[in-house]
Every structure is written in structure tokens, then in C-alpha cells.
Amino acid sequence: MDFKLTDEQVMLKETARKFAETEIKPLIPAMEEKKRTPKELIRKMKELCFYAIQYPEQYQGVGSTYLEYVIMMEEVSRVYCSIGGHISVNNLCAGTINDFGTDEQKKKHLPDLIMGDAIGSFAFTEPSTGSDPGAIRTTAVRQGDYWVINGEKIFITNSTIPGYIVLFCKDVEIGGKITNIIVPKNSTGYSTPKLVEKMGMNGMEVADVVLEDVKVPFENTTGGEKGRGRGYEILTTEISVGKLGISAQCVGMAQAALEESIKYAKERVQRGKPINSFQTIQWHLGEMSADVQAARLMVYWTAFNRSQKKNILFDSARTRLFASQACHRTVSSAMQIHGAFGYTKEFIVERIFRDMKLAEIYEGVNEIQRVIAASEFLR
Numbered sequence: 596m597d598f599k600l601t602d603e604q605v606m607l608k609e610t611a612r613k614f615a616e617t618e619i620k621p622l623i624p625a626m627e628e629k630k631r632t633p634k635e636l637i638r639k640m641k642e643l644c645f646y647a648i649q650y651p652e653q654y655q656g657v658g659s660t661y662l663e664y665v666i667m668m669e670e671v672s673r674v675y676c677s678i679g680g681h682i683s684v685n686n687l688c689a690g691t692i693n694d695f696g697t698d699e700q701k702k703k704h705l706p707d708l709i710m711g712d713a714i715g716s717f718a719f720t721e722p723s724t725g726s727d728p729g730a731i732r733t734t735a736v737r738q739g740d741y742w743v744i745n746g747e748k749i750f751i752t753n754s755t756i757p758g759y760i761v762l763f764c765k766d767v768e769i770g771g772k773i774t775n776i777i778v779p780k781n782s783t784g785y786s787t788p789k790l791v792e793k794m795g796m797n798g799m800e801v802a803d804v805v806l807e808d809v810k811v812p813f814e815n816t817t818g819g820e821k822g823r824g825r826g827y828e829i830l831t832t833e834i835s836v837g838k839l840g841i842s843a844q845c846v847g848m849a850q851a852a853l854e855e856s857i858k859y860a861k862e863r864v865q866r867g868k869p870i871n872s873f874q875t876i877q878w879h880l881g882e883m884s885a886d887v888q889a890a891r892l893m894v895y896w897t898a899f900n901r902s903q904k905k906n907i908l909f910d911s912a913r914t915r916l917f918a919s920q921a922c923h924r925t926v927s928s929a930m931q932i933h934g935a936f937g938y939t940k941e942f943i944v945e946r947i948f949r950d951m952k953l954a955e956i957y958e959g960v961n962e963i964q965r966v967i968a969a970s971e972f973l974r
């Protein structure tokens with residue numbers, strides 16, 4: 596067992612850290628205010644192949660593994676998790692096509708998604724469901740060589756940015772089983788009436804999506820004719836990978852909270868000495884560092900297994916559960932260490948505190964992660 600990162604992985608980590616510090620950080624105030632992911636930033640991330648790391652070279656991917664992906668994801672999220680979320684959801688879309696698409700679909704759509712020329716979304720959630728796949732209502736009706744899609748999706752990340760959306764629908768012709776369909780976001784009848792007003796993750800664009808008689812070619816059925824009715828399998832497989840991305844985001848946010856706390860505890864003076872001399876603060880820092888380290892190792896373990904093409908359903912549920920809780924504890928301790936200042940917009944722990952909560956909710960609430968993790972032993 597070798598825990599040492601390769602020279603290439605170290606280089607990638609340094610490149611991603613430098614990029615995040617120099618190119619993402621200056622844009623944070625504008626992203627927090629406008630609640631948009633800047634096009635210019637997407638262009639720069641495309642140049643560095645941040646959307647392409649784990650994809651095959653034949654589709655213009657870098658051909659690296661999920662380990663490299665989580666290393667980049669941690670560094671980006673250490674500076675601004677919204678951008679980690681934006682990349683992660685693009686991967687839900689590209690990953691769906693890479694894992695389940697036909698050869699023609701891969702050739703047609705993957706290079707654009709991987710190169711960042713089209714931005715991907717993954718649309719499952721509806722007003723009546725986020726956790727129950729059986730309850731979705733969006734319908735896809737086959738009419739000759741086309742699908743006609745009607746319904747509403749809510750909380751869809753990147754849905755306002757041009758590209759493709761992989762959409763989960765009830766396939767009426769086969770008794771309402773779930774089928775996934777690749778829908779260009781410029782299709783007639785596709786609209787995103789308004790951005791969702793969130794408490795955090797402001798640089799990640801999230802909107803509700805309305806689908807009114809959206810007509811797309813039948814050949815856009817993910818996986819072709821054989822893919823019909825496989826929506827649940829696609830959902831669970833791709834969300835497992837998505838949760839790996841979220842876990843890496845948690846490590847990045849927790850690492851940032853730890854670094855900010857160490858800095859602050861050295862500078863803040865109470866009773867004539869820096870607060871890091873108090874044992875209470877040392878206990879916080881000790882626990883925080885243990886949480887960050889453990890979460891990172893779990894993320895690397897699950898990324899390694901995914902790169903070995905193993906089923907990560909259970910590992911990714913455990914990793915997401917632990918990493919999001921570890922992040923919550925760490926960021927909460929960071930705010931405690933910062934005292935009243937941590938509660939103000941002057942210090943970045945206030946933003947991280949708002950951003951980190953989402954990790955316990957999206958792509959499956961933690962209650963469900965516990966059930967998935969336990970189900971490995973209860974089958």
C-alpha cells in the first residue's frame with residue numbers, strides 16, 4: 596500500500612491550488628453578489644482540462660483517474676466550493692453519457708462536455724420528490740422518431756448554462772418506468788424561469804426547469820432502445836460518483852476552515868496571550884485535523900475503487916456521510932474559534948458555514964446515505 600502521491604498528482608494539486616487562489620478567489624465577491632458562474636472562469640477551467648480529468652482520451656479526456664479528479668476537486672473547493680459543485684454536476688451529465696451512452700452519443704456529446712464547450716446538468720428532482728425515484732411525474736411520450744417531454748424539475752444545477760441536461764422521465768409507452776434522455780438546453784419548450792435563492796453555494800447556478808412539449812430525437816435516449824427503463828440504475832450509479840465529488844468538496848472546505856482557524860488562533864490575543872495557547876482551542880484544532888485527515892483518506896479510498904471500476908455504491912454513501920459530517924463539525928469549530936468575528940462577513944468561515952450545509956442534503960440526504968451504507972450488511 597503506497598500513500599504517496601505521484602509527481603504528476605503533486606503537480607496537479609499545486610496547479611489546481613494556484614489556479615483557485617489566483618483565478619477563482621478574486622471573482623468570489625462578484626459570484627456571491629450576482630449568483631452566477633462566470634463564463635470567463637468556465638473558459639479558463641476548460642483550458643486547464645478541469646472538466647476532462649477522468650475521461651478517456653478518445654473523447655478528448657485527459658485519461659487520468661478519479662484520484663486525480665478528487666485532488667483537483669479538493670483544491671478548487673478549498674477556495675470556493677460553488678465551483679467544485681459546478682464541475683461535479685457537469686460530471687454527473689458527462690459521466691451518465693460515458694457510462695451508459697451509446698458509442699454515437701459518446702462521440703456526439705462527450706467531447707463538448709469534457710472540453711467545457713457545453714455544460715452538463717442532471718435532472719431528477721421534482722416538486723413532489725427528491726428522495727423517491729418512484730414519485731417522479733415528468734413524462735416522455737414517444738411520437739415516431741421523437742420524444743415529447745412535459746413536466747417540471749426543481750433545484751437543477753447548471754440548468755441556466757448552455758449545454759445538455761440528462762433528464763429522468765416516466766416513459767409512458769413502457770408503463771412509466773424511468774428512462775433517461777439527453778436534452779439540449781436550447782430545445783424549444785425548455786425554460787428556467789428563475790434562479791433559486793439559496794443560503795450559500797452562490798457561485799453555483801441552480802434553477803427550476805420547465806419542460807413544455809420539448810421535442811428531442813428518439814436517438815437521444817441514453818443507451819438507445821436498450822437504455823429504456825434503466826433510469827433507476829443510471830441514477831444510483833452516477834449519484835455514487837457524484838457523492839464522491841461532494842465528499843472531495845467537503846475535504847476542501849474543511850481544510851480551508853482548519854487553515855483559517857490556525858491562522859486566527861495564532862493572531863487573536865486574549866488575557867495577554869494568543870488564543871492557541873488555550874487548551875480548549877487546541878482541542879478544537881486537534882479534532883478538526885483528525886476529521887480532515889480521515890475524510891480525505893476515505894475520499895482517496897473511494898476514488899481509487901472507482902478508478903478500479905468497482906461498484907462504489909456503499910463506499911460512496913459512507914464517504915459522503917462521514918465527509919459531510921466531518922466538514923460540518925470542522926466548520927462549526929472554526930466559527931467557534933473565530934468567536935463573534937466568525938459570524939461576520941469579514942471572515943471567510945461565515946461563507947463556508949453557509950456553503951457546507953448543502954453537502955448533507957443534495958444528491959441524497961444523509962438519512963438515505965445511512966440506509967444505503969447499512970444495506971450492505973442487511974441484504
Ligand SMILES: Cc1cc2nc3c(=O)[nH]c(=O)nc-3n(C[C@H](O)[C@H](O)[C@H](O)COP(=O)(O)OP(=O)(O)OC[C@H]3O[C@@H](n4cnc5c(N)ncnc54)[C@H](O)[C@@H]3O)c2cc1C
Pocket residue numbers: 684716717718719720723724725726727749750751752753793796801953956957958959960962963966
Ligand atoms: C443547491 C441545490 C442544488 C441541487 N442540485 C440538483 C441537481 O442538479 N439535480 C437534481 O436532480 N436535484 C438537485 N437538488 C435537489 C436535491 O438533490 C434534493 O433536494 C435532495 O435529494 C433532497 O430531496 P428533497 O428536498 O425532496 O427532500 P425530501 O425527500 O423531502 O426529504 C426531506 C427529509 O425527509 C427525510 N427523508 C426523506 N426520505 C427519507 C428516507 N427514504 N429515509 C429516511 N429519511 C427520509 C430526511 O430527513 C430528509 O432530510 C439540489 C438541491 C439543492 C438545494
